[in-house]
Amino acid sequence: MDERVATALGDAFPGRTVDETFGVGPSWNGANETVGVAFADGSRAFCKVAVSGDGHRIARELAVLRYLDAERSVTGPAVLAADPDADVPSLVTAPAPGRELLDAWATAGEPRREALLRRVGGTLASLHAERFEAHGEIVGRDAPGGLDIERAPWPDVLRATIERTREIGTSERLAAHYDAVFDCVERNRDRLEGAPAALLHGDVAKPNLFAVDGGDAGIDADTVADADSVADAGPDGIVPIDWELAHVGDPARDLVRAEDQLLNGFDSEGPERYADALYQGYRDRAGGLPPGFAERRPVYEVVRMLGRSGFIDQWTTYLDEPLESLVERAETELRARLDAV
Numbered sequence: 584m585d586e587r588v589a590t591a592l593g594d595a596f597p598g599r600t601v602d603e604t605f606g607v608g609p610s611w612n613g614a615n616e617t618v619g620v621a622f623a624d625g626s627r628a629f630c631k632v633a634v635s636g637d638g639h640r641i642a643r644e645l646a647v648l649r650y651l652d653a654e655r656s657v658t659g660p661a662v663l664a665a666d667p668d669a670d671v672p673s674l675v676t677a678p679a680p681g682r683e684l685l686d687a688w689a690t691a692g693e694p695r696r697e698a699l700l701r702r703v704g705g706t707l708a709s710l711h712a713e714r715f716e717a718h719g720e721i722v723g724r725d726a727p728g729g730l731d732i733e734r735a736p737w738p739d740v741l742r743a744t745i746e747r748t749r750e751i752g753t754s755e756r757l758a759a760h761y762d763a764v765f766d767c768v769e770r771n772r773d774r775l776e777g778a779p780a781a782l783l784h785g786d787v788a789k790p791n792l793f794a795v796d797g798g799d800a801g802i803d804a805d806t807v808a809d810a811d812s813v814a815d816a817g818p819d820g821i822v823p824i825d826w827e828l829a830h831v832g833d834p835a836r837d838l839v840r841a842e843d844q845l846l847n848g849f850d851s852e853g854p855e856r857y858a859d860a861l862y863q864g865y866r867d868r869a870g871g872l873p874p875g876f877a878e879r880r881p882v883y884e885v886v887r888m889l890g891r892s893g894f895i896d897q898w899t900t901y902l903d904e905p906l907e908s909l910v911e912r913a914e915t916e917l918r919a920r921l922d923a924v
Contacts (some may be wrong), residue, residue, distance in 0.1 A: 587632045588618055591673035595630075595664035598840050599623075604630075608790060611894050612751050614640055614882045615827065620675075628663055631674045631827075638672025638875075639722070640827040641665070645674055646724045646731065647826040653728040656709040657817050679822045681795035688789055697860040699794060700845070703787070704864025706821040707841060711781040711834035711873065718780045718829050731780075732831055737780070738772045740832050744785070745886060748829065752893030756910060760892035760917055767885045767924055774879060778833035781873075785828030787841035795820040819864075834873040838865065839883040849898055849909065850889055881924040888917045 584604050595815055607619050607629065617631040634640055645667060648659045660676040667674070684703075688696060718740045719732040724866035725901055735743075742765060768775070784791075795816040816822050842861055846853030865872060891913050893899060899906050 585616070585618070585632075587616070587671045588620075588630055589672060590671045591630055591632050591666075591669070591675070592620065592673075594666065594669060595673065595675050595787070596622075596773045611753065612895055614734055614751050617825075622919070627678055629676050629678065630661070631673040631676075633667075636670065636672065638667035638669070641674045642723055643721045644665035644825075644827040644830060646721055647829045648676070649724055650728065650730050650782075650799070651754075655713065657706055658822055658828055660822065661724065676824070679793040679824050680816060681793040681822060683790060684792040684794055684821075685789035687794050693856075697856060700857055701864030702794065702819040702821050703792060703841065703845070704861045705819040705867075705868040706817060706823070707784075707787065707834075708865045708868035709817060709819070710784065710823075711836065711837065711869065713782040715780040715782070715831050718778075718833075721830055722784040730831075736772075736776060737778050737832055738768055738775045738850070740830060741775065741836070741886070744828070744830060745889065748889045748893055752889075754894060754896040756882075756895050756906070757892035757913060760889060760913070762885055763917065763921065764889060767882060767921060770923065771882050774831070775882065777875065778879060779874060780831050780835075781834040783830055783832050783834065783837040784823050784826060784843070785830060785837070785840075786825060787837065788844040791823055791825045793822040793824065796820060819868075833879065833883075835876045835879050836883045836886070838862075838873065838876070839880055840887060843884075843887045843890070849902060850912050881920070885917070885920045885924055888913070888920060 588604060602621045602623045605619040605621065607617050614634060615631050616634055617629055620628045629639065645662065645665045648662050651657060651659050660679045663677055664675040666672065684699065687699060691699065697782040715732065718737040719734040720740060721730050722733050722742060723731040725731040744771050745761065745764060842858055846857050862872065895906065895909055895913060898909055902909065
C-alpha cells in the first residue's frame with residue numbers, strides 16, 4: 584500500500600483492517616491519486632490523497648459533495664471521511680451506486696447509448712439549475728450547507744481553470760497553445776462576461792459518471808445496492824464522481840466539455856445522433872440550452888484543445904501514433920478552432 588494512502592486510512596479508520604487496495608484505472612490528473620479500498624469486513628471505499636500535500640482540490644471536492652448532499656437534485660458519492668488540512672490531505676468516499684458509464688457504454692447498443700446520453704444531459708441540466716449571484720472558484724463550505732466562493736469575473740475564472748489544466752498537464756511540447764488560448768479568452772471577454780453563473784462539474788467523462796437502475800441503460804439489478812440508492816441518484820439516475828475541478832461558471836462551458844469528453848476523439852467528432860441525444864436530454868429538463876450557448880461555444884471549443892495539447896504524450900500511447908504526427912494534427916486543429924471564433 585502506498586505510504587500516503589496508508590497514513591490517510593489509518594487516520595480516518597483507526598483500528599480498522601484493510602484487506603487490500605486496488606487501482607481504479609488510468610488517470611491523466613497527477614495532482615491527486617485515488618485507490619480502491621477493500622476492508623477486512625467486506626466493505627469497500629475509495630481513498631483520494633493529495634500527491635503534493637496541497638489539499639485545496641480535496642477541500643473543493645468535499646465542499647461540493649456536502650453541498651450536493653443537502654437534498655440537491657444531483658448527488659455524488661457519500662463521504663465517509665475527509666481531512667483536507669492533514670499532512671496527507673485525503674477524501675474517502677463510498678462506492679457510487681450503479682454501474683460506471685464507461686462499462687455500461689461498452690456493452691450497450693445504439694438505442695441504449697442514446698438513452699444514456701439523454702440521461703446525462705438531464706443530469707447536467709439539473710446541476711446547472713443551481714444558479715449563483717456571481718462566478719467564482721469554490722474554496723470551501725459556507726454555513727449552512729452552502730459553498731464558499733471566491734468571486735471573480737467569468738473570464739478570470741475560466742483562465743484559472745486553464746491554469747489548472749497546465750498544472751496537471753503531462754507535456755510542454757505544445758506549451759504555446761496555452762498562450763494562444765489565453766489570448767482567445769482575453770479577446771472575447773465581452774462575449775463571455777454575460778454568461779449565467781451555475782455550478783459546473785468540470786470533468787464530465789465516462790469514468791466519472793455512474794448510471795443507476797436498469798431501464799434504458801441495460802444495467803443489471805445486481806449492480807444497484809438498494810432501492811434507496813436509486814431514489815438518491817436523482818431523476819435521471821446518473822451519479823457524477825470526482826468533483827475536484829468543480830467551479831461556478833458558464834453552463835455552456837460544462838456542456839461543450841461534456842460532449843467533447845463523452846463523444847469526440849483527438850481531432851474527430853462522434854456521431855451526430857449521440858450529440859443530439861445529449862442536448863435533447865438537457866433541453867427536456869431545462870427547457871432549452873444555456874442562454875448564449877451558440878455564441879460562446881466556439882471559445883470553449885478552443886479551450887478544450889488543451890485536453891489534447893497538454894497531454895500530447897498520453898495521446899501518443901492511447902492512439903499508438905508518433906508524437907510528431909499528433910503535434911502536427913493538434914496545430915492544425917487549434918488553428919481551425921481559433922478561426923471559427
